[in-house]
Structure formats: structure tokens, C-alpha cells
Amino acid sequence: MKHIFIINPSAGKRSQASRILAMAEKLRQKHGLDCACMLTQSPGHATELARKAAESGEPIRLYACGGDGTIFEVANGAAGFEHVAVTCIPVGTGNDFLKNFGADMPRFADAENLWDGDVFPLDLIECNGRYCTTIACSGIDARVAEDVHTYGDHPLLSGRGSYLASVAVNFLFKGIGQRWTVTVDGEEVTDEFALVATCNGRYYGGGSTPVPEARMDDGVLETILVKKVSRPTFARFFRPYSDGQYARFPDLARVVRAKEVRIHSDAGEIVTCLDGECFRSHDVTVRLAGKRLNFFGPRGCDCNKTAR
Numbered sequence: 001m002k003h004i005f006i007i008n009p010s011a012g013k014r015s016q017a018s019r020i021l022a023m024a025e026k027l028r029q030k031h032g033l034d035c036a037c038m039l040t041q042s043p044g045h046a047t048e049l050a051r052k053a054a055e056s057g058e059p060i061r062l063y064a065c066g067g068d069g070t071i072f073e074v075a076n077g078a079a080g081f082e083h084v085a086v087t088c089i090p091v092g093t094g095n096d097f098l099k100n101f102g103a104d105m106p107r108f109a110d111a112e113n114l115w116d117g118d119v120f121p122l123d124l125i126e127c128n129g130r131y132c133t134t135i136a137c138s139g140i141d142a143r144v145a146e147d148v149h150t151y152g153d154h155p156l157l158s159g160r161g162s163y164l165a166s167v168a169v170n171f172l173f174k175g176i177g178q179r180w181t182v183t184v185d186g187e188e189v190t191d192e193f194a195l196v197a198t199c200n201g202r203y204y205g206g207g208s209t210p211v212p213e214a215r216m217d218d219g220v221l222e223t224i225l226v227k228k229v230s231r232p233t234f235a236r237f238f239r240p241y242s243d244g245q246y247a248r249f250p251d252l253a254r255v256v257r258a259k260e261v262r263i264h265s266d267a268g269e270i271v272t273c274l275d276g277e278c279f280r281s282h283d284v285t286v287r288l289a290g291k292r293l294n295f296f297g298p299r300g301c302d303c304n305k306t307a308r
């Protein structure tokens with residue numbers, strides 16, 4: 001069994017590469033493990049490294065050392081490979097992926113708790129040819145995420161602080177909704193939408209939980225559709241939405257368990273974020289992926305620990 005640490009030196013406020021290198025060295029000395037460390041050179045490189053390792057055919061444990069973007073990239077390289085398992089060592093800004101594990105999240109920070117931990121499969125969302133582990137969102141929430149990195153470098157703002165700054169800018173200066181045709185399992189609706197978010201996990205945007213009942217291994221995705229609203233209504237809606245209280249606004253938001261959701265925009269581009277990584281397009285297709293991700297974590301950990 002090989003243990004490969006894929007380290008994103010640009011994740012978080014400052015590089016944790018030397019701490020991860022020391023951690024891997026400790027595993028080598030203490031347990032005689034076959035460990036290797038690789039630093040990513042650029043965006044997308046973690047997918048390349050993970051796929052290359054997986055294609056070697058050897059049994060491998062991959063440690064994605066970074067934030068949500070890093071686990072997203074490693075998952076995209078490792079999905080569907082039975083002999084590969086993936087975990088996350090949190091050194092990112094938000095680390096929303098690991099919040100799904102509740103009180104066990106801090107245990108992921110030390111590889112000593114991980115190297116012989118439980119392996120279990122997680123569902124994945126497939127969106128426009130890529131895999132997403134937690135939430136695939138399109139609309140104002142994705143535009144907010146697209147802008148979060150602008151504020152993420154600010155020394156006075158935490159992960160949550162950068163998120164709130166981006167919400168304020170998008171709310172005050174950019175439109176809330178867009179005219180889209182949304183097709184849910186073949187049923188088409190053309191309307192003004194604020195956002196459409198498909199949830200496998202429960203957290204995004206520095207800790208918002210739009211659909212707290214979403215579970216990461218149940219073979220089902222929950223999609224929340226939110227219509228365009230006025231600024232005052234959005235201001236009232238935002239907090240309860242972030243706290244998973246969408247049911248208080250039945251005229252604005254509904255949650256469906258759909259196999260496939262398609263979004264089409266004739267006008268402006270749709271901004272979509274997969275685990276916080278954003279892209280723009282006129283067509284978005286989201287569905288439960290045929291492939292799953294073997295994940296490992298500390299003994300006894302539960303990806304649904306915080307589910308309602």
C-alpha cells in the first residue's frame with residue numbers, strides 16, 4: 001500500500017507544506033509506511049497527480065492536503081478506481097467538505113488518525129463532465145463563491161468573513177436572478193431563478209447548510225430551487241436559507257430529489273460552482289454520478305454526522 005500526500009501549497013492563508021512533509025516522514029519512521037509527497041504546481045495539477053497514481057494499478061491512499069478545491073481535484077482524478085481511497089487533511093480556508101464529519105473534523109488534521117482508518121464509498125455529483133463531492137450550485141450563490149477568493153486574501157477576513165463580504169457586494173451591486181429554463185427529470189420550467197443548488201453534502205460558502213437532510217452516501221441528491229426575489233425578500237431569506245430553513249419560504253424555495261437537473265440560459269452565462277470551483281456556461285447538467293469515491297477517515301467517523 002502506497003500513501004501519497006498531494007499538497008496544495010497555495011491553500012489556506014499560508015503554505016502548510018513543511019508540516020505535511022514532517023507528518024509523512026513521521027508515518028514512514030513510526031509505522032514503516034511507503035509514503036510520498038507531491039506539491040501541486042498549478043490549478044488542476046492535483047487531478048493529474050491523483051489520476052496518474054491511480055492508473056499505476058497499485059493499492060493507494062491519497063491524502064488531499066488543502067481545502068475544498070484540493071479534495072475536488074483529487075476526487076476528480078481518483079473517482080471510480082476501486083484500489084484507490086482518498087482523504088482530506090484540512091489546510092484550506094473554508095474546508096466545507098470536512099464539516100460534514102462534525103466533531104470528528106479536527107481528527108483529520110493529523111495523518112496519524114488517518115493512515116489505517118475506515119474506507120467507505122461516497123456518492124458524487126456529475127456536472128458538465130466533472131465530479132463534485134458536496135454541492136453544485138448555479139446562480140447568485142455561485143457568483144458569490146466566484147468573488148470569495150477576491151476577499152479571501154484579506155488579512156482581516158476569516159473564511160466566513162470573505163464569504164459575507166462577497167454576499168454583500170453581489171446583493172447590493174449585481175442582480176439577484178437570471179431567466180433560465182430549468183428541467184427537473186424532464187419537467188421544464190422557464191422562470192427567473194436566484195439559484196439552483198444540488199446537494200450531496202450539506203456545507204458550502206464557509207458553513208451555510210441549504211439542505212441539512214442531504215446525506216453523502218445514500219444514492220440520492222437533493223436539489224433546492226430558489227426563485228428570483230426582491231432585495232428586501234432576499235435579505236429576509238438569506239439567513240434562514242443558510243441555516244437550512246428553506247421550508248419557511250414555500251413560495252420561494254422547493255427541494256426535489258431529482259435524478260437529473262438541466263439549466264439553460266439564452267441570455268447571460270450561468271456561473272456554476274462545484275465544491276467552490278467555478279466555471280461559466282450557457283448549459284449546465286447535474287446528475288448523480290455513476291462512479292463513487294472511496295473515502296477514508298479516522299476510525300468511527302461518519303460523513304452524515306451532522307445530517308438532520
Ligand SMILES: Nc1ncnc2c1ncn2[C@@H]1O[C@H](COP(=O)(O)OP(=O)(O)OP(=O)(O)O)[C@@H](O)[C@H]1O
Pocket residue numbers: 008009010011012013040041042043044045066067068069070071073091092093094095096159276277
Ligand atoms: N501550485 C498552485 N498554485 C496556485 N494555485 C493552485 C496550486 N495548486 C492548486 N491550486 C489551486 O488553489 C485553489 C485553492 O485551493 P483550495 O480550495 O484547496 O484552498 P482554499 O481556497 O484555501 O480552501 P477552501 O476552498 O476550503 O476555502 C484551487 O482552485 C486549486 O486549483
